[in-house]
Amino acid sequence: MANSPRPLVAGNWKMNGLKASLVELSAMAKAYDAALHSKVDLLICPPSLWIAPAVSQLAGSALAIGAQDCHFLPQGAHTGDISALMIKDAGASHVIVGHSERRTDHGETSALVKSKAEAVNAAGLVAIVCVGETQAERQAGRANEVVGEQLQHSIPADGKAKTLVIAYEPVWAIGTGLTPTAADVADMHGFIRQTCERLLPGQGQGLALLYGGSVKAQNAAELMQVANVNGALVGGASLKASDFMAIADVYR
Ligand code: PGA
Numbered sequence: 001m002a003n004s005p006r007p008l009v010a011g012n013w014k015m016n017g018l019k020a021s022l023v024e025l026s027a028m029a030k031a032y033d034a035a036l037h038s039k040v041d042l043l044i045c046p047p048s049l050w051i052a053p054a055v056s057q058l059a060g061s062a063l064a065i066g067a068q069d070c071h072f073l074p075q076g077a078h079t080g081d082i083s084a085l086m087i088k089d090a091g092a093s094h095v096i097v098g099h100s101e102r103r104t105d106h107g108e109t110s111a112l113v114k115s116k117a118e119a120v121n122a123a124g125l126v127a128i129v130c131v132g133e134t135q136a137e138r139q140a141g142r143a144n145e146v147v148g149e150q151l152q153h154s155i156p157a158d159g160k161a162k163t164l165v166i167a168y169e170p171v172w173a174i175g176t177g178l179t180p181t182a183a184d185v186a187d188m189h190g191f192i193r194q195t196c197e198r199l200l201p202g203q204g205q206g207l208a209l210l211y212g213g214s215v216k217a218q219n220a221a222e223l224m225q226v227a228n229v230n231g232a233l234v235g236g237a238s239l240k241a242s243d244f245m246a247i248a249d250v251y252r
Helices: 019-031 048-057 084-089 100-105 110-122 135-139 143-154 182-199 217-224 241-251
Strands: 008-012 041-045 064-067 094-097 126-131 164-168 208-212 231-234
Touching (some): 019 048, 019 241, 048 064, 084 110, 143 182, 217 241
Parallel strands (some): 008 041
């Protein structure tokens, strides 16, 4: 399909990895051969401290480097923060915004997430906007309502399929080993596709929609073949090259 999004398997290292962990990136780059690159984009988002060294270490490789968060302003008096402009300057291509751990640990609202996503796009980078319901919300039958509301308020007003990726990450599946059924993922991703098409007319069909939450080699094949799933956002299983590449290899 001309319109179908190119798959993306993205790794989020979260607050994991010391300098020595950068060897994993070289191992990933080595395993990411032309045949695999013809099928899927691969991205690792290490702690921001490691973005610049990772980019120089990976020079010449198709393995992309991204950030896990950014401030919504390009510069200023904001101690401890980094901007999308700095991330771009360091050589990264993507920024994750609105991860549930940011929403929970730092009280980030969808309005803030939207301003961050817009800053990412303004810097010329791809924004990966995360959404997902809690277990209580799913049990109350409110999963679509919650995700629909997050989408409406978190995605950039003029988002384009080329520079926006949506990651559906049910909060209860992150780091728990639990995953939704393939049928639940299909329902939610269909709903996200429809909602994005409504919010961004003409762009929804081309958006890459990632599933995230306890993705590993053992469940990746099943999850990645679900309708409207165009890749994965991987936490724990992205720290080791062997685990991450086993997931990517699903697209071979
Ligand atoms: P997990 O994390 O793969 O360790 O469940 C996913 C994420 O939070 O992106």
